[in-house]
Amino acid sequence: MTIRLFNTLSGKIEDLAxxxxxxxxxxxxxxxxxxxxxxxxxxxxxxVDVLRRFLKLQGLTPRHVMNITDVDDKIIRNAAAAGxxxxxxxxxxxxxxxxxxxxLNVEKPEIVARATEHIPSMVGxxxxxxxxxxxxxxxxxxxxxxxxxxxxxxxxxKKDFTGITDGAxxxxxxxxxxxxxxxxxxxxAKPGEYRWETALGAGRPGWHIECSAMATEYLGSGIDLHAxxxxxxxxxxxxxxxxxxxxxxxxxxxxxxxxxxxLVEGKKMSKSEGNFYTLRDLLxxxxxxxxxxxxxxxxxxxxxxxxxxxxLAAETGAIDRLRNFQQxxxxxxxxxxxxxxxxxxxxxxxxxxxxxxxxxxxxxxARAAVFDLVRAGNAAIDAGTLGAENVAQILGVLQQxxxxxxxxxxxxxxxxxxxxxxxxxxxxxxxxSPEVLAQRGFSDEQIQKLVDERTQAKKTRNFxxxxxxxxxxxxxxxxxxxxxxxxxxKRK
RNA sequence: GCACCGGUGGCGAAGUGGCUAACGCGCUGGUCUGCAAAACCAGUAUUCGCGGGUUCAAUUCCCGCCCGGUGCUCCA
Numbered sequence: 264m265t266i267r268l269f270n271t272l273s274g275k276i277e278d279l280a281x282x283x284x285x286x287x288x289x290x291x292x293x294x295x296x297x298x299x300x301x302x303x304x305x306x307x308x309x310x311v312d313v314l315r316r317f318l319k320l321q322g323l324t325p326r327h328v329m330n331i332t333d334v335d336d337k338i339i340r341n342a343a344a345a346g347x348x349x350x351x352x353x354x355x356x357x358x359x360x361x362x363x364x365x366x367l368n369v370e371k372p373e374i375v376a377r378a379t380e381h382i383p384s385m386v387g388x389x390x391x392x393x394x395x396x397x398x399x400x401x402x403x404x405x406x407x408x409x410x411x412x413x414x415x416x417x418x419x420x421k422k423d424f425t426g427i428t429d430g431a432x433x434x435x436x437x438x439x440x441x442x443x444x445x446x447x448x449x450x451x452a453k454p455g456e457y458r459w460e461t462a463l464g465a466g467r468p469g470w471h472i473e474c475s476a477m478a479t480e481y482l483g484s485g486i487d488l489h490a491x492x493x494x495x496x497x498x499x500x501x502x503x504x505x506x507x508x509x510x511x512x513x514x515x516x517x518x519x520x521x522x523x524x525x526l527v528e529g530k531k532m533s534k535s536e537g538n539f540y541t542l543r544d545l546l547x548x549x550x551x552x553x554x555x556x557x558x559x560x561x562x563x564x565x566x567x568x569x570x571x572x573x574x575l576a577a578e579t580g581a582i583d584r585l586r587n588f589q590q591x592x593x594x595x596x597x598x599x600x601x602x603x604x605x606x607x608x609x610x611x612x613x614x615x616x617x618x619x620x621x622x623x624x625x626x627x628x629a630r631a632a633v634f635d636l637v638r639a640g641n642a643a644i645d646a647g648t649l650g651a652e653n654v655a656q657i658l659g660v661l662q663q664x665x666x667x668x669x670x671x672x673x674x675x676x677x678x679x680x681x682x683x684x685x686x687x688x689x690x691x692x693x694x695x696s697p698e699v700l701a702q703r704g705f706s707d708e709q710i711q712k713l714v715d716e717r718t719q720a721k722k723t724r725n726f727x728x729x730x731x732x733x734x735x736x737x738x739x740x741x742x743x744x745x746x747x748x749x750x751x752x753k754r755k
Numbered sequence: 756g757c758a759c760c761g762g763u764g765g766c767g768a769a770g771u772g773g774c775u776a777a778c779g780c781g782c783u784g785g786u787c788u789g790c791a792a793a794a795c796c797a798g799u800a801u802u803c804g805c806g807g808g809u810u811c812a813a814u815u816c817c818c819g820c821c822c823g824g825u826g827c828u829c830c831a
Contacts, residue, residue, distance in 0.1 A: 292831080300831085307831040337829085420826080421759090470829090492831030523760085524825065531824070561779080562768070567761065567824060574767050577780035584779085587794065627769050631778035641795060726789060733791080744793045751793085
């Protein structure tokens with residue numbers, strides 16, 4: 264199946280392929296590690312995850328590079344405020360970032376590259392640009408990219424800069440740039456500021472240069488795909504193209520993948536609106552990591568997604584249904600004969616699932632196909648017309664679904680516990696919801712004891728006592744389910 | 756202000772110039788149960804922001820308006 268994906272550069276939907284016929288070389292802009300990641304950040308990382316997982320499902324081998332921006336103005340400012348070196352400031356946020364990706368079941372890229380560990384590579388690139396007069400040094404010792412030397416500037420974001428008047432909006436710090444649009448490659452250190460001593464002078468890299476240097480170092484020129492949030496299109500990605508292509512005289516990236524921003528409760532997410540959420544905020548409120556993942560990936564990446572708590576609750580229900588179905592199919596007693604219409608239904612699901620994703624990563628279409636199978640499969644189980652071959656086929660399709668969607672395995676309670684432990688260490692337990700908090704210190708053993716007592720009470724038909732225990736457990740966030748195979752319980 | 760994207764049932768959301776407008780959640784009814792819960796089944800938009808136009812036919816194409824979002828500046 265040919266994978267078709269929208270390319271920001273061409274403005275068209277194009278076929279995706281590994282240009283070297285072996286590995287699919289992709290670069291995705293990673294986080295600036297100065298704070299905890301919010302759900303907007305994670306929508307982008309999650310959509311890139313869906314893409315790379317689907318590529319793998321389709322037999323491609325991704326070679327995926329992600330940068331960690333561990334030096335920038337915000338980091339320098341925050342570290343200085345905390346009275347520590349940037350090297351002491353960033354690791355905890357980098358660690359938190361990867362923990363969050365783990366919680367969201369995001370696969371780790373093949374290569375993770377920190378900006379601070381690639382300074383020589385960036386310096387080399389700037390020197391190469393300087394040799395071609397594409398970079399120049401200003402009086403304060405900073406280096407800038409000369410946009411006038413790159414005719415293709417604006418081709419990604421579709422901007423026409425020909426009419427821009429130089430000097431129209433010049434920043435005070437940038438008074439000696441040749442053109443207002445020229446951007447910093449290397450920022451000279453002001454007294455007392457964090458710095459690297461290099462051939463370019465003492466300073467630190469500009470924001471855009473790290474991605475050009477590291478993408479090229481690990482992947483070479485003409486990479487298959489470059490990804491990021493829609494906001495990065497301009498100026499970040501535009502500048503990456505200008506730098507990289509001026510230095511190499513080759514295409515930097517063939518395909519550009521941009522993920523749309525999300526809304527929260529119908530509004531732009533911002534701290535002042537009070538609708539700004541980190542992953543940890545949501546876990547502490549008792550939402551499941553898997554539901555957060557599913558919600559963030561279920562709306563196609565080019566579509567604005569409205570993140571709501573009602574939607575999050577809905578996805579929790581959807582996940583339960585999918586997991587229950589898988590469990591039901593696994594333990595179903597197979598009928599003697601195969602159900603051919605169900606076999607057709609299963610094949611159709613697989614086809615629609617793959618086609619949906621191949622169609623510009625339409626995850627909504629893909630998951631709808633799976634729910635069609637859930638309905639058909641459940642009906643067959645109810646009717647007792649599920650053959651052994653049917654079981655194998657359905658489980659196979661669910662496995663494919665989960666290769667990409669990654670929500671069927673249940674690690675939710677572990678991540679909630681993880682968030683609680685983190686909050687406790689950070690002195691932020693007050694941010695946890697009462698229900699989540701009630702689970703703290705309520706051990707599995709204690710729960711089991713109450714569950715057993717209730718079972719005994721039921722045996723003696725002491726329903727009043729049994730119901731009282733059920734109520735008590737419910738108040739502490741534990742749900743009881745009676746079934747033929749005994750009593751099950753789970754933390755909500 | 757200029758440019759771009761979107762507005763589909765209670766909520767999220769797919770899709771299409773003409774077949775019963777996907778799918779999930781919710782809700783209602785049913786099966787099951789000591790009662791629940793869970794699970795399963797069934798039902799649930801004469802209609803796709805508003806006003807025009809093109810067309811035999813528009814939710815789908817065009818124009819205008821209203822609303823939301825994004826970019827033009829740091830931002831996933």
